[in-house]
Amino acid sequence: VVVRDLRGCFLLPGFVDTHVHYPQTAVTDAYGGGQLMEWLEHCIFPAEAELADPGYAEAIAAAFVARRVACGTTAAMVFGSAFPVAQRALYEAHEAAGLRVVSGRGIQTVGPDSAAPLITTEAEALALVREEIDTWHDPAGLRQVAIVPRFSLSVTRQTLAALGELYAEVADGGVYVHSHLNENNRAGDGEIATVKAMYEVDSYLDTYDGRFLPGSRVGGAGLLGRRTIMAHAVHCTDAELDRMAATGTSIAHCPTSQLFLGSGTMPWRRTVAAGVNVALGTDVGAGDEWLLSRVANDCYKVHLSAPGDDAVAVHPAELLFAATLAGARALDQEDRFGNLDAGKEADFLVIDPAAYAPLALTLEQASTPDQQLFALLMGLREPAIREVYVAGRRVGPGQAASEA
């Protein structure tokens, strides 16, 4: 083997982004004049409708992959486009780049007028998910498929029942589930209040747990499990956290996005103490940062700023864990990647502080390993990500495709 001397550099496990929206690649920093519901209606639904154009979808897929490579995001749960032609562009771009991807088309069977181009009948939605699984799901490879209802307000009881049946059928094949949970708690017309009013349920999570009938009665099979990731989970009840922990469901924690949309702060101590796996997500485009260490940076700040006893200085090792191994665990592929253990498939980054002077400067001042890791995570910017490897193969940035 060739031995390379990378003294002065750091090796980090590749970042794992557990929640990122491919069809929102071009609309980070979109001003929607309000919180989640306004932003979706004014900015996001119209922007996502543009991916019906195959040429535009290809351009967005290329840009999405380029951002992932530049930021060292070696694996990701990617919230997909409504359009199969755009999903094809996404999978092909990832295959060409050599990145890991789990994705699924965003399912919407109801919604406001601005979402009309993204909405299909229930029968069509079911057929398209089956087709996506048959065409693209490769359990042992770098590419897998998820069942992705946008959120409970984009589907109906009938759709959730049908998706539960489908999931029961395909779960053994390693298919995933991905959606949003408890993001916006504005009284009256916010997301959580509207879900509870529309479904007449005790808790939001019940709608994904087969308990979508009035009074949270069981109406079908649930969607929770070891390959299910719920994004946000900012405003969960203790019962919801316990249920996620018991089923092995993971949370994609997206503090950067929650700042952008005024969604509040997930209680870190209570959520972690409940035993739920918490991994980081950028939530691009509500999150305006692609680099997962920047999300870890916001994670540190929002939890230290939490009121009263909730305030906590998250340890740098926990931040690194949330950005890497917790993500691999959320994807149920901890045996393949997530850290630098022997026997894993070698997803890692070469960080060169000399390529970004402010980072080099702060690292020089760090005297303990904890301080050094903290400075590295807080101060990392794209220029210092020198090399990115997936399964031992260099994928970039710049000239790619050599064996490690």
Ligand SMILES: [Zn+2]
């Ligand atoms: Zn999201």
